Amino acid sequence: MLWGIIGAMDDEIDLLRRKTIIKEEFVRYGCTFSSGTLEGKSVILVCCGIGKVNAAICADTLIQSFGVDRIVHVGVAGSLRPDLECLDVVVAVDAVYHDMEPGVLIDYFPHCDRFPCDPGLVSLASSVCSAITASQGRRTVTGHLVSGDQFINDRTTKERLHEQFQAACVEMEGAAVAHVAYVNQLPFLILRTISDSLRDGAILEYNHFKPLACEQSSRMVCALLDAS
Ligand code: ADE
Numbered sequence: 314m315l316w317g318i319i320g321a322m323d324d325e326i327d328l329l330r331r332k333t334i335i336k337e338e339f340v341r342y343g344c345t346f347s348s349g350t351l352e353g354k355s356v357i358l359v360c361c362g363i364g365k366v367n368a369a370i371c372a373d374t375l376i377q378s379f380g381v382d383r384i385v386h387v388g389v390a391g392s393l394r395p396d397l398e399c400l401d402v403v404v405a406v407d408a409v410y411h412d413m414e415p416g417v418l419i420d421y422f423p424h425c426d427r428f429p430c431d432p433g434l435v436s437l438a439s440s441v442c443s444a445i446t447a448s449q450g451r452r453t454v455t456g457h458l459v460s461g462d463q464f465i466n467d468r469t470t471k472e473r474l475h476e477q478f479q480a481a482c483v484e485m486e487g488a489a490v491a492h493v494a495y496v497n498q499l500p501f502l503i504l505r506t507i508s509d510s511l512r513d514g515a516i517l518e519y520n521h522f523k524p525l526a527c528e529q530s531s532r533m534v535c536a537l538l539d540a541s
Contacts, residue, residue: 316356317381318534319371321486324524325388326360328531333358341374348379352538357381361486364462365410368486372493383434384501386490387534389508389526390458390482391465391515393475398510399522400529401451403481404438405430405458405503408488411474412461427457428491431500438502441536456481458503460488468513482507504537506530 320326333356335349347358357379361371368386375381390403397403407427409418419426435455442453457480465471465483474483487503494501506526509515 314355314383315379315381316354316538317372317375317379317384318356318358319361319368319375319384319386319490320388320530321361321363321368322388322527323360324527325530326358328527329387329534330358332531332535341378342370344371346374346379352535354538354541356538364485365460365489368489369493372490376493376497376499382499383431384490384494384499385434385534385537386487386501386503387530388484388486388505389519389523389530390484390505391471391509391519392507392511393459393471393480393482395511397452397454397481397507399507399518400449400525401507402442402446402453402529402533403458403505403507404435404442404453404455405487405505406435406455408458408460408491408503409478410461410488411459411478411480411483412463422495425495428488428495430491430502434500434502437540438504438533438537441540442504442533445532445536454481458487458505459483460485464516466513466515468511471511471515504530504533506533
């Protein structure tokens, strides 16, 4: 079983890379794909860069060139719910673009208006992450995730996204990874730690919490691999 693990930023993947016994490294499209063993499991790690297209390129490369069996997308996200605070964890049940014209997706995928994450991985991740966050006095929730090519800084837009999609969190890559995995019929999971809450001026919180949120996410991935 080969796990593809993908994050958008160096901070999101470097902590995992440091814990991995690296066997080989490959550079494709300017991204480094590191293969090795993490928590006793065979993995390929890649930092894809920010945004949906970068994420899609790397997800497809993980599948087509490296033959991964499943993909875990890991990183940080902005909260869209008043009860979700920084360093809480979201295990996505599905993902969709918030910046695509409504209805476009359904033209291509008549039975799918959001890309569903693998239910077995969601359930395992949810119990593993809940145990860790409970011991920290924080929360793990399962919920919808939305992605778009913008950093959402203001509360009004976050509230609109929550109303429109009933989503728990927003980020900039997950739905693209989900889309690629979906068309390849590959199981995938998205694990995100909240880096900015439902307040105005998200960027200030984000800058402060990003390193801690990346640590939290990498803790979750290690625990998930260990439990699987
Ligand atoms: N990633 C982390 N926080 C985010 C936000 N507020 N908007 C988009 N992507 C994010």
